[in-house]
Amino acid sequence: MARISDNVLPEGAQLGLTLDRYQELMGLDCCAFNGINHPTEIDGSSCPEIVTQSQRDEMARYLLQAEERRERELSFFVAPKWITEEVEFSGYNPFILSHKHLIVVGAPAATLIEAGVAINYGIPPFNEANEPTDPVPITVTSGISTSEIMVVIPGGDVNDAGDRINPTRIFSAAGIITIQIPRCRLVRDEYLDDRHDPPIYYDVDVFFDTVDVYRYYADVSQGAQFVWAAGSCGDTDCTPNCQLACTTVIGEGAYRLSIVHAYPATYSNGIWTKGCFTYCQSPNSARFVYKSGIQSTIDIELTTIRLAHTLMPRSPCSCDLVKQRWTEDRVVDPNVRTAYGNMSGAIDAWVADGHMHVGHGGMFPGMRG
Numbered sequence: 553m554a555r556i557s558d559n560v561l562p563e564g565a566q567l568g569l570t571l572d573r574y575q576e577l578m579g580l581d582c583c584a585f586n587g588i589n590h591p592t593e594i595d596g597s598s599c600p601e602i603v604t605q606s607q608r609d610e611m612a613r614y615l616l617q618a619e620e621r622r623e624r625e626l627s628f629f630v631a632p633k634w635i636t637e638e639v640e641f642s643g644y645n646p647f648i649l650s651h652k653h654l655i656v657v658g659a660p661a662a663t664l665i666e667a668g669v670a671i672n673y674g675i676p677p678f679n680e681a682n683e684p685t686d687p688v689p690i691t692v693t694s695g696i697s698t699s700e701i702m703v704v705i706p707g708g709d710v711n712d713a714g715d716r717i718n719p720t721r722i723f724s725a726a727g728i729i730t731i732q733i734p735r736c737r738l739v740r741d742e743y744l745d746d747r748h749d750p751p752i753y754y755d756v757d758v759f760f761d762t763v764d765v766y767r768y769y770a771d772v773s774q775g776a777q778f779v780w781a782a783g784s785c786g787d788t789d790c791t792p793n794c795q796l797a798c799t800t801v802i803g804e805g806a807y808r809l810s811i812v813h814a815y816p817a818t819y820s821n822g823i824w825t826k827g828c829f830t831y832c833q834s835p836n837s838a839r840f841v842y843k844s845g846i847q848s849t850i851d852i853e854l855t856t857i858r859l860a861h862t863l864m865p866r867s868p869c870s871c872d873l874v875k876q877r878w879t880e881d882r883v884v885d886p887n888v889r890t891a892y893g894n895m896s897g898a899i900d901a902w903v904a905d906g907h908m909h910v911g912h913g914g915m916f917p918g919m920r921g
Contacts, residue, residue: 554586554737555714555744560609567616568631568848569856571608572718572737574615577853578874583736583753587744590736590753592680599871604746611860611868618860618901621892625905628652629845630852634660638779638839649810651844652910657799657812658770659841662702662710666692668762673735678754687720687732692765694729698722702768703731705741710766717763735759770843773819775799776812778835793831797838798824809910814838846908855904858897 554571561567575585583590585603622630628651629635639647669692673684701722708715721732738759743751751758776797798817801807817826829835846852861868861881868874881897892898 554608555741556612557605557609557744558714560612561616565616566633567612567713568619568629568633568845569615569853570718571612571615573853574611574857577850577857578871578877580869580871580874582734586736586739587747587750588736588739588753588758589750592683593753599869599873601870602750603869605744606746607869610864614860614863615856617863618856621859622856622901622905625891626652626908626910628910630856631848632843632845634841634843636839636841638837641778641835641837643834645813645815646806647812647814647838647840649812649840649842649844651842652808652810653844653846654801654807654810654812655843655845656770656772657775657801657840657842658772659774660711660843661769661771661774663767663769665694665696665701665765665767667764668706669765670762671738671760673756673759676756678756684735684754686735688735688738690731690733690763690765692729692731693727694767695727696729696767696769698724698729700767700769701729701731702766703733704764704766706760706762706764708764710764710768731765733763738763772799775841776814777839778814778816778829779837779839780831780833781836794839795830795835798826799840810842810844812840814840851904855901859892859901862893862895862897 554575556571575582580599580603581590581593583593584599584601585608587602587604589602619630632655635651637649637651639649669690671688671690673688674682678684702710703717703719704710704715705717710716717733717737719731719733723730736753739751740758740760743758773796776799777794778797780793795816796819797814798819800813801811802813806812815826816829817824858881861878864878867878881895883896885894885896885899888894888899890899890902892902
């Protein structure tokens with residue numbers, strides 16, 4: 553994706569609305585947004601400005617801030633995200649998790665499908681008469697679901713969002729998975745900066761030659777554990793004791809409200825076997841690793857963007873259309889107060905989120921300061 557510099561976002565932060573998605577929704581040119589001078593793209597563009605790494609980093613900060621504000625209010629993620637939560641054990645099932653719209657109980661896991669997958673841009677030298685292949689198709693042999701495909705920069709960390717590359721399309725046929733990636737999302741790290749002479753689209757040295765492809769999925773065998781406090785049952789090293797648990801979620805409503813049943817069990821070769829507690833007293837808590845959140849829609853994404861615009865002290869870039877949207881979202885209504893603020897984008901976000909609260913049946917719960 554349009555990558556974020558190290559230490560810009562807090563460690564472990566998950567940005568649901570990626571910079572690539574912001575670029576698409578705001579109608580910005582892919583190459584210019586990623587700091588690349590593509591003459592053909594610029595000639596036909598209404599916004600030829602090259603976006604710098606500092607500008608992209610600033611966008612990411614405010615997009616994350618807007619998402620976090622919405623998620624605190626809603627008690628669920630506005631895009632699928634992972635979370636670890638410990639719930640007090642009261643002696644009976646079920647457990648009610650704090651983040652609603654449960655997707656799956658399981659820990660994020662990755663398995664390498666293929667490292668160093670070669671990228672074929674075409675035959676250089678490239679110029680306006682000999683354009684490189686774009687988007688770039690790469691293929692791997694695998695029978696997994698395309699929803700579990702993750703592409704990262706060569707040697708990158710699949711768990712680091714800054715190393716991930718967002719394809720525009722992934723499809724599968726006869727065991728071959730084809731992944732299409734815009735060329736300008738494959739810029740080498742050393743060119744992601746604020747230079748005054750942006751790299752040229754036709755320069756082969758600017759772009760990665762290979763990528764790594766992973767399966768990224770939920771490992772249900774590591775999704776839940778019962779936890780006993782340190783010192784129980786003869787434990788002398790002051791560390792908690794844990795026992796694996798299997799989980800069940802019964803009914804669509806239980807997924808919406810994140811209601812989970814958990815039982816002590818063992819796991820082997822994809823099969824759970826229920827058992828009894830290993831230790832001599834009831835556990836203190838149960839620890840869950842799970843993925844939750846609603847599937848994003850354009851309305852949800854634009855609401856986050858509009859709220860983010862109200863937090864940005866200056867326009868994210870000088871593109872006329874983006875500046876206009878940023879200006880409109882920051883119009884102040886002195887007669888309205890919401891927890892998000894009194895700018896137009898904040899007020900509309902507050903009203904939209906009022907209809908999304910879990911447990912309100914779609915009813916707007918009312919504004920509050």
